[in-house]
Each structure stands twice: as C-alpha cells, then as structure tokens.
Amino acid sequence: MTEEEFLKSYKPNDYPSLLLTVDSVLFTVENQSLKILLLKRANHPSKGLWSLPGGFIDTENDATTEETALRKIREKTKVTPPYLEQLQTFSSADRDPRGWSATVTYFALIAHQETETRLTNDTQWVALDNLSTLQPLAFDHQQIIKVALKRLRQKSLYSMLPIFCLPKEFTLGEYHQLMEIILNKMIQKKSLYRRFKASEMFEETGKTVATGARAAVLYRLKTDVELINFERNLG
Amino acid sequence: MTEEEFLKSYKPNDYPSLLLTVDSVLFTVENQSLKILLLKRANHPSKGLWSLPGGFIDTENDATTEETALRKIREKTKVTPPYLEQLQTFSSADRDPRGWSATVTYFALIAHQETETRLTNDTQWVALDNLSTLQPLAFDHQQIIKVALKRLRQKSLYSMLPIFCLPKEFTLGEYHQLMEIILNKMIQKKSLYRRFKASEMFEETGKTVATGARAAVLYRLKTDVELINFERNLG
DNA sequence: AGAATAGTGTCTGTGAGACAATATCTG
DNA sequence: CAGATATTGTCTCACAGACACTATTCT
Numbered sequence: 001m002t003e004e005e006f007l008k009s010y011k012p013n014d015y016p017s018l019l020l021t022v023d024s025v026l027f028t029v030e031n032q033s034l035k036i037l038l039l040k041r042a043n044h045p046s047k048g049l050w051s052l053p054g055g056f057i058d059t060e061n062d063a064t065t066e067e068t069a070l071r072k073i074r075e076k077t078k079v080t081p082p083y084l085e086q087l088q089t090f091s092s093a094d095r096d097p098r099g100w101s102a103t104v105t106y107f108a109l110i111a112h113q114e115t116e117t118r119l120t121n122d123t124q125w126v127a128l129d130n131l132s133t134l135q136p137l138a139f140d141h142q143q144i145i146k147v148a149l150k151r152l153r154q155k156s157l158y159s160m161l162p163i164f165c166l167p168k169e170f171t172l173g174e175y176h177q178l179m180e181i182i183l184n185k186m187i188q189k190k191s192l193y194r195r196f197k198a199s200e201m202f203e204e205t206g207k208t209v210a211t212g213a214r215a216a217v218l219y220r221l222k223t224d225v226e227l228i229n230f231e232r233n234l235g
Numbered sequence: 236m237t238e239e240e241f242l243k244s245y246k247p248n249d250y251p252s253l254l255l256t257v258d259s260v261l262f263t264v265e266n267q268s269l270k271i272l273l274l275k276r277a278n279h280p281s282k283g284l285w286s287l288p289g290g291f292i293d294t295e296n297d298a299t300t301e302e303t304a305l306r307k308i309r310e311k312t313k314v315t316p317p318y319l320e321q322l323q324t325f326s327s328a329d330r331d332p333r334g335w336s337a338t339v340t341y342f343a344l345i346a347h348q349e350t351e352t353r354l355t356n357d358t359q360w361v362a363l364d365n366l367s368t369l370q371p372l373a374f375d376h377q378q379i380i381k382v383a384l385k386r387l388r389q390k391s392l393y394s395m396l397p398i399f400c401l402p403k404e405f406t407l408g409e410y411h412q413l414m415e416i417i418l419n420k421m422i423q424k425k426s427l428y429r430r431f432k433a434s435e436m437f438e439e440t441g442k443t444v445a446t447g448a449r450a451a452v453l454y455r456l457k458t459d460v461e462l463i464n465f466e467r468n469l470g
Numbered sequence: 471a472g473a474a475t476a477g478t479g480t481c482t483g484t485g486a487g488a489c490a491a492t493a494t495c496t497g
Numbered sequence: 498c499a500g501a502t503a504t505t506g507t508c509t510c511a512c513a514g515a516c517a518c519t520a521t522t523c524t
Binding site for chain 1: 494
Binding site: 001003006007010017018020044045046047057059063064065086088089091092093097098099100102104231232233 | 236238241242245252253255279280281282292294298299300321323324326327328332333334335337339466467468
C-alpha cells in the first residue's frame with residue numbers, strides 16, 4: 001500500500017476520541033496587584049465556576065494551538081497581548097468529566113491600560129491574592145495558574161519579561177514597582193537599572209513625567225529588539 | 236439542565252476529531268557523542284523514515300501523556316529513563332498528512348549502559364552529528380529535536396541535569412567530559428567541580444577506578460535529592 | 471624516577487547587593 | 498529653599514574563568 005492509498009483509507013473516527021483544548025493565563029499588574037484574567041463559565045461542565053480563557057481548537061481556522069490561544073484572548077479582551085508563550089500541556093483521564101482530556105496552556109502578559117473598558121461582561125481581572133475567594137476554579141485551572149506564576153517569576157529573575165505588563169511608555173520607577181509586585185519582594189533599584197541599561201532594549205522618548213517631585217524619564221522599547229536572558233538571577 | 240444531564244447527553248464523536256500523539260527525545264552520550272534514540276517507521280504515514288519514539292495515547296491505560304511517553308520509551312528500550320520532562324506541544328494543520336494534529340513532546344536522559352543490548356531491532360542510537368545522513372525525518376521531528384537540544388544545553392548551564400546520562404557510579408572526569416560533549420565546548424574543570432561539591436547531591440562510594448594513572452574517585456547520587464538550579468550560568 | 475591523569479590553590483573579572491550621595495523637580 | 502522622588506556612585510561579596518600547581522597511581 002502506498003502512502004496515498006493509506007491516507008485515502010484512513011478514517012479519523014475509527015480511533016477513540018479525546019478532548020483537546022487550549023487555555024491561557026493572561027497576567028497584568030494593576031493597582032499594586034498581580035492579576036489574571038478569569039471568566040465565569042456559561043456552559044456545562046463546571047457551569048458558573050471561574051476559569052481561564054480558552055476553549056476548543058477550531059481546526060478549520062486555527063493553524064496551531066497558539067492561534068487558538070490568541071483567538072480566545074482576543075474574543076475576551078479585544079486586543080492582542082504583546083507576549084505569549086507556551087506554558088505546558090496538562091492531561092489526565094479525569095480532569096474533565098467528559099472524558100480523557102488534555103489542555104495546551106499558554107501564558108501571556110499585557111498592560112492593563114490596553115484592556116480597560118474592553119473586557120466582555122463575563123470576564124474579570126482577578127488579583128492572585130483574592131483567588132481563594134473564587135474557589136473552586138473549573139477543571140485543574142488552579143494548578144495551571146500556579147505553574148504559570150512560577151514560570152513568570154522565574155523568568156523575571158533573568159530577563160526583562162515583565163516589561164510586557166507596562167504601557168508603551170514607562171518610567172524606571174514603574175518598572176521597579178512592577179518587579180517588586182511580581183516577585184513579591186524588595187528589589188534593589190540599582191541592580192534593576194544596571195540591567196535595564198545593559199539590555200540595550202530601550203530608548204528615551206525625550207519626554208518626562210512629573211510625580212510631584214523630580215520628573216522621571218519616559219522610556220520605550222526600541223523596535224525589533226529581542227528579549228535577552230541574563231546569565232545571573234536577581235535576588 | 237444539570238451537569239449530570241449534560242454529561243449524559245454529551246457525545247464525543249459529535250465534535251471534529253483531531254490527532255494527538257506523544258513523542259520523546261531520549262538523549263544519551265556514548266563514544267564521545269551526544270546521541271538520540273530514533274526508530275524506523277514501520278507504518279504509513281512517512282513509512283521507512285526515521286522518527287522519534289512515540290505514538291498515540293491509550294486512553295484506557297495512560298492516565299497522562301507522561302505515562303504514554305514512558306510506555307513508548309519502555310517498549311523500545313526495556314528501561315525507564317531516570318529523567319523525563321515535558322518539552323513542548325507542537326501542533327499544526329499540516330504536520331501530519333492525516334489531518335490537524337498535535338504532539339506533546341518530552342525530553343529524557345539515560346545512561347547508554349542501561350540500554351545496551353536491549354534495544355528493539357527497529358531502534359538505534361544516532362549521533363546528532365550524523366542526523367543529516369538520515370534526512371528527512373518523519374513529520375516535524377527535526378524541529379522537535381532542535382528544540383530539545385536547545386533546552387538540554389540551556390539547562391546544563393545552570394543545573395546538574397547531565398548526570399542522568401551517567402551510570403550509577405561515575406567519576407568527576409566522566410562528568411566533565413560529558414558536559415563538554417553536550418555543550419560542545421571546553422569547560423573549566425574547576426568551575427564544574429566547585430558546583431558539583433556545592434550541590435551536595437553526591438557522595439563518595441569509597442571506591443576508585445584506575446585509568447592507567449592516578450585513580451579517580453567514584454561518586455553516586457545520594458538518595459532522595461532534588462536537582463537544584465544555580466543562580467549563574469556556566470560559560 | 472617519570473609519565474599520565476586526578477584534583478586543588480589562587481588570582482582576576484564581572485555583576486549583584488547594600489546603601490549613601492547627588493540631582494532635579496514642585497510648591 | 499525644603500521636601501520629595503529620581504538617578505548615580507561606590508564598596509563589598511559571591512562565584513565563574515584561567516591556569517598553574519600538587520597528588521596519586523602505574524610502569
């Protein structure tokens with residue numbers, strides 16, 4: 001049998017079906033808190049519980065799971081996050097009552113300013129500190145969030161990843177505050193600014209912003225720069 | 236409708252099916268080369284091409300994709316690798332001619348001594364340097380290997396991960412050589428030995444092994460130790 | 471003893487941590 | 498000018514890189 005003949009005789013439905021979904025942990029920092037986007041499930045299973053934005057793959061229109069993740073995030077926020085990275089795939093026979101299932105998860109960052117007044121009604125930014133008040137979460141989403149948070153924190157120690165939570169123009173002070181919120185501990189400004197400069201990823205806008213005292217310089221990302229990794233961790 | 240009623244009426248086959256597989260990149264070092272386990276495909280599609288060990292999930296017996304990965308590796312090598320970690324999920328509408336598909340990939344490490352004379356006939360350790368002679372590989376396995384290699388090298392810079400390519404008892408010299416092969420560059424013995432000691436993961440066996448000159452001390456992993464991450468990268 | 475390989479001493483360089491010092495705003 | 502916040506200077510410390518040196522085993 002040639003490969004062509006094989007493919008002609010191949011019937012996908014002869015094989016046991018399983019569930020494959022895509023879910024995203026979208027982070028932002030707002031009002032001194034690290035928050036994630038959650039939405040209230042409208043349908044069974046786990047109807048009424050809070051869950052991560054995600055859903056089934058549309059095999060006609062999504063070329064990859066990354067496109068599914070982006071499509072679902074755009075549906076809920078109306079915008080495309082500037083950073084999206086695959087996290088991990090969670091699978092098990094019993095994480096979904098409908099049967100054996102797997103979910104390919106992504107984690108994403110966005111500036112909350114980008115999403116303001118654009119969220120759909122079933123959607124909400126939830127501070128990680130308040131997560132316990134929304135328990136239980138749908139499926140194994142609690143665990144997915146935990147893994148995503150761990151990855152975000154780890155990467156923040158050796159890269160400038162958190163800048164994707166900042167608006168287009170920002171000050172060093174804002175970046176410093178952001179890092180302290182994400183890592184939940186005090187960070188030396190000097191260490192951070194050294195890296196900021198060494199990364200060569202940013203340029204001054206020429207503008208400054210006043211805060212009641214000495215004005216702070218506004219920076220922006222240079223065009224077409226890549227996120228670089230440092231060889232040592234902070235903290 | 237209650238969740239119970241919903242589940243009763245839920246028919247998996249009402250939904251478009253897609254392919255979900257699991258593939259593993261199993262690394263070892265043998266004869267001064269970094270090698271991976273490949274096998275010649277016996278069936279369509281890509282019959283006759285070299286591919287990674289893997290296959291479909293057996294939803295009756297595999298609780299998770301990790302179990303699928305281990306089952307497939309065991310089938311081919313008769314042993315369980317001491318290190319297995321999820322790599323990434325690759326998906327696309329056209330990576331498999333049978334239709335939209337995704338593969339959850341793992342990367343694993345093992346000492347080649349463990350697998351000697353136990354490999355099935357369709358299976359072979361292939362040096363990464365010789366991969367080009369086996370082109371093309373099935374599906375997108377070439378790219379998967381590339382990503383796995385990158386991860387292995389990156390992790391080797393800040394952890395003792397490569398020790399899982401060594402036999403139960405080994406010398407510092409063997410570890411040093413192993414690192415140089417994986418990273419494909421010269422590594423300072425002193426730096427490596429400092430970390431080895433600082434990790435506190437190992438203990439002397441009391442035995443030594445002669446190599447024609449001064450005998451080298453044999454070490455082994457302590458029981459129940461965790462792989463720790465260093466805060467700086469090597470070279 | 472001499473060759474060969476195992477393992478150590480020690481100096482230099484880099485970049486993070488600590489925190490003091492200086493600069494530049496506003497009122 | 499005083500107070501507040503932004504930004505820089507600079508010292509210390511940990512650890513990787515370099516490479517010379519010592520130790521141990523074999524013939």
